[in-house]
Amino acid sequence: MLLKRFSFIEEKPDLIGITSGMTYWYPGVFKVIEITRDFFDKVPIILGGIYATLCYEHAQKYSGVDIVFNGRGELEVLKLISDLTGFEIRLSEFRNSQSAIRNEYYPAFDLYPQLDYGCITTSRGCPSRCTYCASHFLSKDFSRRDPFKVVEEIEYWTTQYKVNNIAFYDDALLIEPSKHFIPIMKEVIRRGIQCNFHTPNGLHIKEIDQEVTDLLFRGGFKTIRLGLETSNEATQIETGGKVGNQDFKRAVRNLERAGYSVEEIGVYVMVGLPGQRVGEVKESIAFVKEAGARPILVEYSPIPHTPLFEKAKKMSPFDLENEPLFHNNSILPCQWEGFTLTDYKRLKDDLRRRQIDETF
Numbered sequence: 001m002l003l004k005r006f007s008f009i010e011e012k013p014d015l016i017g018i019t020s021g022m023t024y025w026y027p028g029v030f031k032v033i034e035i036t037r038d039f040f041d042k043v044p045i046i047l048g049g050i051y052a053t054l055c056y057e058h059a060q061k062y063s064g065v066d067i068v069f070n071g072r073g074e075l076e077v078l079k080l081i082s083d084l085t086g087f088e089i090r091l092s093e094f095r096n097s098q099s100a101i102r103n104e105y106y107p108a109f110d111l112y113p114q115l116d117y118g119c120i121t122t123s124r125g126c127p128s129r130c131t132y133c134a135s136h137f138l139s140k141d142f143s144r145r146d147p148f149k150v151v152e153e154i155e156y157w158t159t160q161y162k163v164n165n166i167a168f169y170d171d172a173l174l175i176e177p178s179k180h181f182i183p184i185m186k187e188v189i190r191r192g193i194q195c196n197f198h199t200p201n202g203l204h205i206k207e208i209d210q211e212v213t214d215l216l217f218r219g220g221f222k223t224i225r226l227g228l229e230t231s232n233e234a235t236q237i238e239t240g241g242k243v244g245n246q247d248f249k250r251a252v253r254n255l256e257r258a259g260y261s262v263e264e265i266g267v268y269v270m271v272g273l274p275g276q277r278v279g280e281v282k283e284s285i286a287f288v289k290e291a292g293a294r295p296i297l298v299e300y301s302p303i304p305h306t307p308l309f310e311k312a313k314k315m316s317p318f319d320l321e322n323e324p325l326f327h328n329n330s331i332l333p334c335q336w337e338g339f340t341l342t343d344y345k346r347l348k349d350d351l352r353r354r355q356i357d358e359t360f
């Protein structure tokens with residue numbers, strides 16, 4: 001299959017860029033690099049993305065690429081491409097702004113033979129500083145695109161490619177909604193854009209007031225995910241204080257008033273934080289259900305360069321420092337006698353059973 005695809009490329013490229021996602025997915029990235037090398041052995045390869053930035057030394061040592069790029073934006077990578085290839089890129093056209101580039105150039109989703117859904121990012125970074133999250137390390141500054149350019153992109157995918165579902169992949173879509181989310185959704189509604197929207201990245205609960213919930217509902221948001229993580233107030237404060245229990249209850253009330261059902265309000269509850277006891281998660285699950293929403297368990301993944309990573313390294317039975325495979329949340333990297341993998345499986349099965357019982 002791969003052979004067939006590459007055989008259509010008649011000319012050698014000047015440069016190959018490969019991206020990377022979660023740190024513990026690196027073996028798949030290495031395989032792509034190996035295959036690419038087999039076909040274009042003299043072409044320089046740049047590796048960028050999340051793994052390359054968070055595990056820079058690991059990538060430099062083991063990936064086999066020519067350059068590991070741990071910069072943070074389009075301007076830097078364009079400069080690098082220009083330096084390596086001699087290809088002239090007029091960066092001044094973008095007024096030295098990453099957002100300007102993101103407004104002009106959409107991801108090449110049109111290369112998919114069939115486009116069933118789209119993804120969009122309208123901002124980069126997050127002003128909060130949760131101790132388990134690398135958003136701040138990956139994007140030093142919090143920046144947002146022009147709301148009207150965002151709507152233009154949504155309209156482009158929905159009209160040109162008939163996309164009916166778009167997921168927002170922002171870390172902080174709702175921050176200061178009057179400057180960003182509200183103008184975007186008002187314009188989507190004004191233009192009559194019909195699309196189902198989804199928010200797989202948890203929304204900022206503190207910003208969910210009546211106006212925001214009304215626009216979420218009227219604008220067509222079908223998947224609502226809230227990032228509560230825990231109802232334990234001490235843990236909330238210790239991990240950055242992005243949300244309090246009263247904020248959460250108020251947000252759920254607003255969402256219900258706007259028209260969302262319990263099933264539609266999914267709330268992330270973090271499992272396996274360093275030193276966390278199973279009882280804390282049980283309490284959080286009960287709290288979410290009592291508030292009128294649906295708990296969704298998410299396993300903690302230790303991320304290098306986050307404040308909590310240091311604590312995770314001390315608590316974990318695995319070598320988190322040297323082997324990114326151990327960051328994989330599915331092994332519960334910070335399991336201990338107060339929260340074992342068996343505890344976790346039991347908790348998950350129990351939650352699933354109760355949710356099925358409630359459905360029937």
Ligand code: SF4
Binds near residue numbers: 134
């Ligand atoms: S609010 Fe969300 S994106 Fe922002 S730092 Fe916390 S976890 Fe990360």
